[in-house]
Amino acid sequence: MDLLQLYEQEFEHKSQKIQQKIEEIELDYLKEDVPESIQSMKEGTKRIIEISKSMRIFSRADTIAKVPFNIHDGLDSTLLILKHRLKANKKRPEIKVVKNYGYLLEINCYPGQINQVFINLISNAIDALDESNSGKTFTDIKAAPNQITITTEIDSEKQQAIIKIGDNGMGISEEFKDKIFGHLFTTKAVGKGTGLGLSISRKIIEEKHGGKIICNSELGTGTEFVISLPL
Ligand SMILES: Nc1ncnc2c1ncn2[C@@H]1O[C@H](COP(=O)(O)OP(=O)(O)OP(=O)(O)O)[C@@H](O)[C@H]1O
Ligand SMILES: [Mg+2]
Structure with a gap:
């Protein structure tokens, strides 16, 4: 496994953990007025996952033939x-x-x-x-x-x-x-x-x-x- 793949895995793992955490927080604070900031955090992590996917398409795209x-x-x-x-x-x-x-x-x-x-x-x-x-x-x-x-x-x-x-x-x-x-x-x-x-x-x-x-x-x-x- 190369460095980039390792980095990607780490990146995705972290993003998933953040998302899990957000969901936990969401349960605790659902009744208060924080949903907006939670929503933007959620969008942020979704975006990180999207970028990581695109980076993967890009990095795998370097072919010899x-x-x-x-x-x-x-x-x-x-x-x-x-x-x-x-x-x-x-x-x-x-x-x-x-x-x-x-x-x-x-x-x-x-x-x-x-x-x-x-x-x-x-x-x-x-x-x-x-x-x-x-x-x-x-x-x-x-x-x-x-x-x-x-x-x-x-x-x-x-x-x-x-x-x-x-x-x-x-x-x-x-x-x-x-x-x-x-x-x-x-x-x-x-x-x-x-x-x-x-x-x-x-x-x-x-x-x-x-x-x-x-x-x-x-x-x-x-x-x-x-x-x-x-x-
Ligand atoms: N879509 C466009 N509309 C107007 N001018 C353009 C457009 N694309 C390129 N140019 C012109 O062509 C020049 C050369 O583009 P090129 O992409 O080679 O270099 P650059 O964008 O200036 O720098 P670099 O891409 O290396 O960061 C630009 O500086 C700009 O003047
Ligand atoms: Mg240019």
Whole structure:
């Protein structure tokens, strides 16, 4: 058993113990007005268990050879891992995630690498949405919500799986459009972006999987990345 598995077991064991404890406390204090804080503790532990599950999917995903992998599982565990960044905060309501999942067969790939691409693209979308919010109030954003749209489909003619990740963030200016996949290219502040996400993603999709990744973007409207992978 490796260190990660040990750590996971410990983590789950602790979470379960916390949950048991909460249930005991709940019995004692049920009549008083603490149910709200108990509820939030319960949600907290549920979330720990969820993250631990996603981490497991991610850690098991590093394979030496290509294996059949359900792309939707990869997208869903990425969304779970990034949930803390998607949820509401003081500045904005929750980012809406719209999933238009089509019928995708399992795809032969390196799942760990594909998940890394999803993390890069979805993190970039969240960054773009947060940037597009600057100068807007909570109410403004609520009226025109931040949204990430994930679409999957099969192009049976070309024998390809298509995965689209779009956002209604600030978009990319013409000047930068052909630079964004460049090694170390970033428009983000020092310490916020290293400019590696997209260049790594392109390597993974195109060199390791024989696929293609392109970007469609309109300044002020939003951005969409389209990945195609051979079936
Ligand atoms: N969804 C998007 N909307 C607008 N701009 C984007 C989007 N995705 C990427 N970009 C632009 O492309 C640049 C490069 O992205 P990339 O992911 O390679 O690096 P980064 O996000 O700046 O840093 P890192 O990913 O290494 O933390 C970003 O700095 C940003 O200007
Ligand atoms: Mg990035």
